Amino acid sequence: MKHSPAEILREYGPFPGVERIHGVSFDGENVWFASGDRLNAFDPQSGQALRSIDVAAHAGTAFDGRHFFQLANDRIQKIDPDTGAVLATIPAPGGGRDSGLTWAEGTLWVGQYRERKIHQIDPETGKILRTVESSRFVTGVTWVDGELWHGTWEGDESDLRRVDPKTGKLLERLDLPAGMTVSGLESDGGDRLYCGSTSTPVVRAVRRPK
Amino acid sequence: MDSLITAAALALAAGDPLGALDRVALREDAPALALRGIAMAQLGDFDRAKLLLRRAARAFSPKEAVARARCVVAEAEIALVSRDLGWPAKALDAARTTLEKHGDRLNAAHAGHLKVRRLLLIGRLDEAEHVLAGLDPTPLPPAARAAHELAVAGIAMRRLRTRPARAALEWARNAARQAGIPGLMAEVATASLALETPAARLITQGTERPLLLEEVEALQASPALVVDAFRYTVRAGDRTVSLASRPVLFALARALAEAWPGDVSREDLVARAFGGKHADESHRARLRVEIGRLRAELAALADISATKRGFTLAPRQARAVMVLARPIEERHAAVLALLADGESWSSSALALALGTGQRSVQRALEPLAEAGKVQSFGHGRARRWMTPPVAGFTTTLLLPAPLPSS
Numbered sequence: 001m002k003h004s005p006a007e008i009l010r011e012y013g014p015f016p017g018v019e020r021i022h023g024v025s026f027d028g029e030n031v032w033f034a035s036g037d038r039l040n041a042f043d044p045q046s047g048q049a050l051r052s053i054d055v056a057a058h059a060g061t062a063f064d065g066r067h068f069f070q071l072a073n074d075r076i077q078k079i080d081p082d083t084g085a086v087l088a089t090i091p092a093p094g095g096g097r098d099s100g101l102t103w104a105e106g107t108l109w110v111g112q113y114r115e116r117k118i119h120q121i122d123p124e125t126g127k128i129l130r131t132v133e134s135s136r137f138v139t140g141v142t143w144v145d146g147e148l149w150h151g152t153w154e155g156d157e158s159d160l161r162r163v164d165p166k167t168g169k170l171l172e173r174l175d176l177p178a179g180m181t182v183s184g185l186e187s188d189g190g191d192r193l194y195c196g197s198t199s200t201p202v203v204r205a206v207r208r209p210k
Numbered sequence: 211m212d213s214l215i216t217a218a219a220l221a222l223a224a225g226d227p228l229g230a231l232d233r234v235a236l237r238e239d240a241p242a243l244a245l246r247g248i249a250m251a252q253l254g255d256f257d258r259a260k261l262l263l264r265r266a267a268r269a270f271s272p273k274e275a276v277a278r279a280r281c282v283v284a285e286a287e288i289a290l291v292s293r294d295l296g297w298p299a300k301a302l303d304a305a306r307t308t309l310e311k312h313g314d315r316l317n318a319a320h321a322g323h324l325k326v327r328r329l330l331l332i333g334r335l336d337e338a339e340h341v342l343a344g345l346d347p348t349p350l351p352p353a354a355r356a357a358h359e360l361a362v363a364g365i366a367m368r369r370l371r372t373r374p375a376r377a378a379l380e381w382a383r384n385a386a387r388q389a390g391i392p393g394l395m396a397e398v399a400t401a402s403l404a405l406e407t408p409a410a411r412l413i414t415q416g417t418e419r420p421l422l423l424e425e426v427e428a429l430q431a432s433p434a435l436v437v438d439a440f441r442y443t444v445r446a447g448d449r450t451v452s453l454a455s456r457p458v459l460f461a462l463a464r465a466l467a468e469a470w471p472g473d474v475s476r477e478d479l480v481a482r483a484f485g486g487k488h489a490d491e492s493h494r495a496r497l498r499v500e501i502g503r504l505r506a507e508l509a510a511l512a513d514i515s516a517t518k519r520g521f522t523l524a525p526r527q528a529r530a531v532m533v534l535a536r537p538i539e540e541r542h543a544a545v546l547a548l549l550a551d552g553e554s555w556s557s558s559a560l561a562l563a564l565g566t567g568q569r570s571v572q573r574a575l576e577p578l579a580e581a582g583k584v585q586s587f588g589h590g591r592a593r594r595w596m597t598p599p600v601a602g603f604t605t606t607l608l609l610p611a612p613l614p615s616s
Contacts, residue, residue, distance in 0.1 A: 022216055036220050058220070059213035071213040073233065096214030096233070113212040114239055155273030156312060179313050183211065198211065199313075 006160060006174035006206045009192065012047050013202040015040060021196030021203060023061035023071065023101060024140060024184035027081070031194050033184060033203055034061045034070060039079070044188070044205070053084040060101030060140065060184060062108060069108060069123070071098050076108070076126065090126035093119040100141035100150060100185060111138035111150060118150060118168075132168040134161075140185025140195060144208065151182035151195055158182040160193060160206060174206065215241045218249075227252040240269035244281050251284065256292050257592070260285055276312045279305035283321045290328055293594065295559040299328065319345055319354055326361045330368075332563045339365050352389035356382045356398065363401055372405060372424045379405070410440070413468050413533040420537065435512060435528040437467040439535040446511045446528045458483050459504045466514065466523040470531040473522035542574035546597070549584055554594035 012031070013021075023034035030041045030050060034057030041050040056072035063069075067087065068079040074096030078088040092098040093110050100111030100118075108123045114137055120130040132148070139158075140151035148165040152158060158181050162172040176182060184196030184203075193206045211219070214233045221229035227249035234242040247262030267281035282305035289297035306321035322345045329338035342365065347358040359382035366375035379402050386394040408420030412429070421429070429436060435446040442454040444463055453460040465474050465482040474482075480493045483500065501521055505514045512525045525531055536543055548563055549555060557575060561568040575595055578584040586595045 020216075022211070036216065056217070058216040059211070073217050074214055092213060094212065096217075097212045097237075097239070099212050114241075155271065155275065157273075 001170055002172040002209070004174060004209070006176050008176075009205040009207055010047075011202045011204050012042055012044070013200075015042070015049050015201065018201045020183070020198045020201055022057060022059050022183055022198070023099075024186045024194050024196045024203060025061040025063045025068065026186045026188050026194060027063050028065075028189075031186070031188075031203060032061060032063070032068070033196055034059065035201075039068065039070065042203075044192075044194075053079065053081070055079055055084055055086065059099045060111065061186075062101040062103040064103040064123075069101055069103065071101055071110075074098075076101070076110070078123075090121075090123070093121050093126065093128050099139045099183070102140075102142045102186065104143035109141050109143065109148070111141045113137055113139065118148070118163075132163065132165060134163060134168055135170065136161075139181075139183045142185045142187045142193070144187035144189060144193075149185060149187065149193065149208075151185040153181045153183065160185065160195065172209070174209070176206075180204075211241070215245065218242075218245050222249060222252070238269075240266050240271075240274070240277065243269055244277065244284075247281070248284055251288050256288050259288055263288070275308050276314055279308040279312075279321075280314075280317055283309070283317060283324065286321070286324050290324055290331075291553075293331075293553055293555045293559045295328060295332055295556075295562050299325065302328075315349070316351065316354065319350060320357075323354070323357045323361060327357075327364075330361065330364050331559075335365060335368055352385045353391055353394060356385035356389060356394050359385060360398065360401055367404060367423060370423065370427045370430060372427050375423075376405065408537050411535045411537055413535060414530065415470065416468075416472075418535075421534075426534065429532070429534065432532075433528055434530040434532050435467070435523075435525040437464050437531070437533045439464060439533065439539075444508060444511060446525065449510055451507055451511060453507065456503075456507075458500055459507060462500060462504050463508070463523075464533055466521060467531045467533045470523050470525075473517040473520050475520040477520075479520060542578055545571065545574045545578065546583065549595060549597045554587070554596040556591075556594055560595070 018035045021033050021035060025032040031044050032039055032041050036057060038052045038054050039057050040052040042048060043050060055070060057070050059071035061068060061070050068081055070077045070079055071092055074092050075089040076092050077086045080087055094112035097112055097115060098110050099113040102109045107129060108121050110119045110121060112119060116134045116136060116138055118132040118134060118138055118141055119128050121128050134150060136152040137154040138150050139153045142149050147162050149160055149162050151160055156178060158176045160174040161170055163170055181197050181199045182195045183198045186194050187208060191208045193208050195204050195206060218230040218233040230245055230249045234245050243262050243266035247259045247266055250262060251259035263281045263285045267278045270277045282301050286297060286302040302321055302325055306318050309318035309321060322341060326338045326342045342361055347355055350358060359378045363375045363378035363382060366378060379398060382398045386398050405423055409423040410421045410426050411418050412421050433447060437444050442460050444451045461483045462479060465479055476494060476497060480497055484493060501514055512523050514521050515524055523531060544564055545560060548560055557571045558568050561571045575584060579586060584595050584597055586593055588594050
């Protein structure tokens with residue numbers, strides 16, 4: 001297992017009216033994050049806040065190239081990014097105990113926070129296809145280049161970890177400084193991982209090791 | 211945090227405890243128990259709230275020290291509001307240290323304010339002042355700021371410093387308005403009322419009038435000889451003689467001061483000091499002894515001379531003699547004075563605050579209840595006492611935030 005401190009490249013925020021970050025996503029250009037009662041976008045180059053969508057946004061956020069998927073209460077909402085309309089909802093696999101959310105190859109992956117699990121589900125029905133166990137509380141989840149990463153936050157410690165999607169075995173770990181929380185995780189498809197924080201309302205960019 | 215916990219916490223923060231309960235009603239995991247506890251407390255079901263918070267604290271893992279500490283602080287606040295003053299203060303101190311160590315400044319400050327309020331209620335002013343001095347109010351959000359200033363005002367009033375009390379209340383009023391919490395605004399208004407309500411009576415030369423706290427404060431600087439029935443002292447200028455442990459001597463001093471410049475008959479003195487109806491020879495002999503003792507105690511301040519029918523007070527330097535008395539005097543005045551805060555008290559809390567036994571408090575409460583001066587609700591250990599007429603038990607809960615905050 002590779003183990004190193006997380007290299008924090010940049011911090012975005014705080015943003016006006018945002019108290020906590022509950023989920024993070026990336027639409028190919030901009031970073032989106034869930035802040036309770038809305039989804040907010042910012043430009044990762046300039047750090048400038050862009051637009052927001054008024055929709056219940058209590059935990060993880062994902063983007064499939066056309067729609068947002070957003071955890072709210074005990075459901076996953078499918079949202080039209082242009083109109084903000086909720087097009088469909090499916091039950092969340094953890095019945096509301098879910099935290100992270102990501103899209104990969106036609107399926108959704110959902111973190112179940114204190115149960116320390118990651119479920120792969122059918123985005124149409126919410127049916128659980130596979131479950132991976134982690135050893136720590138799961139916050140954000142993301143896929144990049146065939147790698148499954150998830151954020152953890154347990155007690156006072158947070159880290160980002162790459163796990164084997166079949167066995168859940170820990171392959172690599174990036175530690176965040178004590179006191180920094182991770183809520184929400186998304187890769188930009190390249191060498192950056194964006195992670196949200198609840199202790200201070202910021203989104204951090206962390207270098208993804210090669 | 212998971213999705214429903216976030217949703218429930220947002221509902222709580224928006225003042226919707228029922229909405230919060232709705233989302234986590236059937237959940238037994240630690241964060242859900244904590245949220246349910248806080249929601250129940252906001253709904254006024256303190257017993258259930260305490261149980262839920264205790265279960266939550268146990269259910270969080272040892273690693274989740276901050277979450278556990280927040281549960282302890284919430285439980286301490288509920289204990290304080292229900293006047294369960296025997297609640298372990300050490301647990302609150304430990305929680306406060308944990309929160310400070312982990313950078314949760316807001317909840318650490320909240321724990322500090324709870325400690326101050328408890329010390330104030332049990333009359334440990336020095337300690338309360340000391341803890342309060344260690345808390346910086348400037349970075350606090352409005353609700354916490356209001357609580358801080360209320361504590362400052364509470365101490366200043368008990369210390370007879372009305373100007374700082376007024377200033378603190380003004381801060382508290384602004385902060386409570388900014389926080390937009392009606393209960394808190396009402397609490398500030400009630401506290402402010404204490405400055406406009408007679409705090410004492412002044413008896414001099416056979417007349418008496420009510421005094422505001424401000425006037426009591428001004429009296430501290432007066433050159434008069436003051437017999438103070440709050441502290442059981444006699445003072446003139448900067449000389450003070452305490453008769454707190456000598457009730458007979460104080461009763462005599464007070465009777466003489468009330469009659470000044472006139473004298474008091476032996477019969478009256480015997481009645482006031484010993485409670486005897488007729489002054490027989492043995493009473494007269496005892497009176498002579500006690501007057502002798504009082505004369506020795508007050509030697510530097512006043513002389514006591516015999517007159518034809520009794521005794522009279524002659525101050526040495528002071529030009530006037532005054533008696534400072536409680537606004538209403540009756541038996542068990544101390545119990546009533548505590549209940550006058552409008553809160554509900556357990557008899558054990560009253561005993562703790564008065565430094566006496568629970569039995570003697572209960573003996574005081576019974577006749578007061580029969581006279582309709584106090585009322586109780588609840589049974590057994592949960593029984594609480596308060597003065598009528600009080601509309602509800604509106605002490606504002608400013609419970610710790612269930613989610614981490616900046």
